[in-house]
Amino acid sequence: MSLVRDWTHHFKWLLRSSTLRLTALLSLIFALGFVVAIFVALTLGQRAIERRMDGTLATIAQGVEVEDEGVTSAEVILRPLENLSALPEPFRRAVARGGGTVDLDDDLMGSDIWRVMVSQDSDDEPIMVAVPLEDSSEVQDLLAGILWTTAGIVIFATLAIGAWAGFLAQRRLKRITTTLGHLAAGDLTARTGHRRLRDDLDDIAQNLDQTAADIERLVTQTRNLSASIAHDLRTPLARLHAQLEMLPEGEERAAALEEADRLAGIFDTIMRVARIEAGQGRDGFEQIALEALLGDLAETFGPVVEDAGKSLALDISDAAMVLGDRGMLVQALANLIQNSIIHGGDQITLFAHGRAFGVCDNGVGVDPQQFDEILKPMVRLDAARSTQGSGLGLALVRAVSDRHGAALEVSANEPSGLRVAMRFTEL
């Protein structure tokens, strides 16, 4: 079954080749032309034979004197016009027409095709003269046979060459498409590895490789830059931490260490957001069952929410599987829960409906005009300024959502509160 499907797929893939389609079209036009040409050649050949035959018939007629009973042989039939009754009906009709070709149902003197002419014999008596056309029609058939066979071979060869050319072009195109796919999936080392055929496909492949190389270089530079920023900032933070730890124990030391940890935490989040935003492709992505993911989160964060004097509920219906980075999704949802604990109402809900999932609460919510505003990094609405937080929580959620190609939906919860959802697109 899979082999059949494979081949069907292969065939469909080949049918999509523009080269193949073009060759097929040209072959069709070529075949039509061939057929018309053969018809014309055969018809003209037939006419020429008939004309020459008619000349011969006239010469024969004028060279003989036809008796009443006439002559009937395998080579020629000669009859006075008054005495045609012995001949088959088609002859009489041909005579009535003034001459022409007679096609008999049964052989007459070994031949079923005769050329008939009304002429005059040497006595100027009106006679009918007829000769068999069997030989010339055989030649004609042979010729037709040769022509049709040639046509068949040529058309088949054209189609075969077209299919082969289409296949080759399609294979090169497939390499380009595959490379694009790899690049889109985050493998920046992917190249078409084009050969130098100096045609249009080669140009495209070359351009693609060049662009991929540029992107790879830029990404590497960005990565190195972010690595050196991380190193240059984390090292002094580590020294600070070490120095603080060397201080004598006490309230102030503890407070300073806490502050240093907070600083490191904020820096960590900034780097994380930057890395997620700069990241590409589906590296590390896996199939994740939303129901299980949310169940796990509810177990982890439920007690935390309860200790904050609130309650955490699950609302799951038709939860789908999504392709994603589990760690990132957990972090995004953890941030949303954290946000709800600090700013939201006392009823927090983790929900998953189909491919959309997120967190909502029954608090005072956010002014709809500020929905776009809260997703920006470092933005904290006035009401939130007095509470803790770096203002990076939702920026991280947005980065994670973008990274997954999901739509981040911020809306008012019914009857009150804020609702933030990530809606994954269909696979």
Added chain:
Amino acid sequence: MRILLLEDDKQLGPWIAGGLREEGHVVDHFEDGKEALIAAMGQEFDLLILDRMVPSLDGLTVLKSLRASKNVTPALFLTALGEVDARVEGFDAGGDDYLTKPFAFAELSARVNALGRRRDTGEGVEAAKTELRYGDLTLDLLSRKCERQGQEIELMAKEFKLLEYLMRRPGRLVTRTMLLEQVWDMSFDPTTSVVETHISRLRAKIDKPFDTALLRTRRGEGYVFGA
């Protein structure tokens, strides 16, 4: 333990080396990757602590070279590169643990002891156990049952995992970050008090109803189970 430390920072290096020596370890401190590699190849160490970014040869390359020559000494990466893919690189190179700067000394110390112990007991034997027992507390890993003084204790899945992790390290300091990484598989700090909350729930179940407490908090450092 005999520990090789590769750290080029003039302040952090001596601080780490000094701290570890105070805890009774023997520390060979290097500031250059090549020198560290040569030392690690020629001598026997119980643990390698490697900084990722050091002169001449970075820690990652040092460990890759060692692993290529069948050296299985446990290795802990110290790094200023905290990102997830950098962690993955570290584990791929054969690292056993990964600690991001800045860190508290207690955090490093806890991880050093965890890795050292792993070498002592042989992790395979430890991991193959189907029942963990400490004093009057037993944890059956197959039937997923927990009992203390013959009384059955109902545990949530995460609490069970948390207790299992703690019971496998009796008497050792376990930090909040270690628990987040190992029990919750979170390589980030969820800012909420996930660990503290679950520890206190667990404590309410396994310690509160009984006379002796098994799970103790070491302020600012972490938790110690038993001993």
